[in-house]
Amino acid sequence: MPDQGKFLVVGGDSLVGGATVKALAARGHEVLASTRREETVGPGRVLMDFEREETYRAPEGVDYALVIAAATNYERCETDPQARVINVELIPRLVASLLEQGIFVTFISTNSVFGGERPWPHEDDPHAPGIAYARQKDEGEREILKFADELDARDRLNITRLTKIMESDTPPLPNWLAAWDKGEVVTPFSDLIFAPMSTRFVGESLATIAEKRVSGNLHLSGAENVSYTRFAEALAGRLGVDSALIEATTSTEKGIHIAFKPTYSGLGMTRTQELTGLRPQPLEALVRDLFPAARDLD
Template sequence: MVVGGDSFVGGSVVEALRRRGHRALASTRRRETVDADRVFLDFETPEAFRAPPEVKYAYLIAAATNYDRCETDPMARVINVDLIPRTVASLLEQGLHVTFISTNSVFGGERPWPHEDDPHAPGIAYAQQKSDGEAVVLAAADRLGARDRLNITRLTKIMNATVSPVPGWVAAWKRGEAVEPFEDLVFAPISVNFVGEALATLGEKRLSGNLHLSGAENVSYVAFAHALASRLGVDKALIKPTTSVAKGIHIAFKPRYSGLGMTRTTQLSGVEPQPLDRLIDDLVVDLRS
């Protein structure tokens, strides 16, 4: 079962599982969309969620992720630290294996390639909430003796053709207009297709502990723009590098290093970091479809 199956990441996991021949259910908060493959789950209801009896594994791909909301809305912390971890605890108590999705931002972005078990250094509200949520989930697993049925999987930036800045860049290039990517914004992007397939693999292997899924390179948005433009046959003159500082734009999470170390994850699963050229491949396929 994929909790958050309506999201583009959750949807990719559902599709990957079904391609592999698994029965995959998605949860939804919209009662009118419930059917044989969609179960109702609302974190904010006081009743504990009971998974259908045939479900043996659950992915928790849900959170309040908007950085501004996490800074200003107390409900964001309730969702990330109380409600979603409560659901994880309930699923563990029911005997399920669980993947709890977290984020590279818990490490703060000042250390290159943090390993799966490295200490956290959250610097923004969202990162602090996810770090605290991890602690709550681990405490519940310890209380239930269920650490061997839980993995916490942290992700870097997830991309497809609909994720900013790709749509805006492609539209500008089609008009023959230049784009202005930021040289001072670094990330280690991975494609939503890569995430779906990788999470399916982690689930099949019933791994426990901390795991990472990351791009293989820390790249600036300028380097990313050049890689995408080159693959699409766009003139590099249509890329005009700038910085967020020069544009007067405040960016809440602006790490020096975004990538995650994947040594343990690769050893246990065979899943390796996604190279930038493979990400570009997936984006081009997505754009053309």
């Protein structure tokens, strides 16, 4: 068993949180996942709702917390004032209380704080958030740094920003697979750029960061800025699908408004690589993680 205390994953059922719990547990660590659903509390699962609790006392023995929970829906961040309260007030306050208890904290943020016009931003580059979600995460980061300074705890804090995370059931993949199964064409957007990573890669990388207890700003990113068309081609290659079943289009052509449409999505990982040895995930590795076994199309 590794010689470390317990890890607390706040937001244990989120896409990122679930993968992190799995990776830490597989490495032999004691890990607690937080949930808001009382009926699911049990071994390895603890109750936490930062919208209800004023102050939070971490369970006995926890010495590292990954604060992954957030209000993540772009539309909700634009329209619901509570989303801002969660991202800019409640979560920074939770991080402060964890730091105050002597716990090392990872706070999860997003590539969108850079606004999407700068290629491969460095971990310490200035921010240029556009949409409400990005502005709230940016403000949340600043609040957390302010608390960490007040507590003289910057050496027990890292802010880890992520690019887009994909699972095999992340839209639009289920629709694409259903279409390919029927021999139908899919129409990915070639004007929508991202630098995707697999949940497995993110979970493993966060476990490494937590084990190494690195402080400061860190990034996890896909290795390429790709369009959804290029992504569809990589998937088709993996699945043995005829590339004739991909007909590129654009969101502009389709008249679809997309809230966050960056020119560049990938994050620079220079500092992260130096301090942790982690490298960006290549597209081929993502596609392998999404479909580890060859899949039979009917």
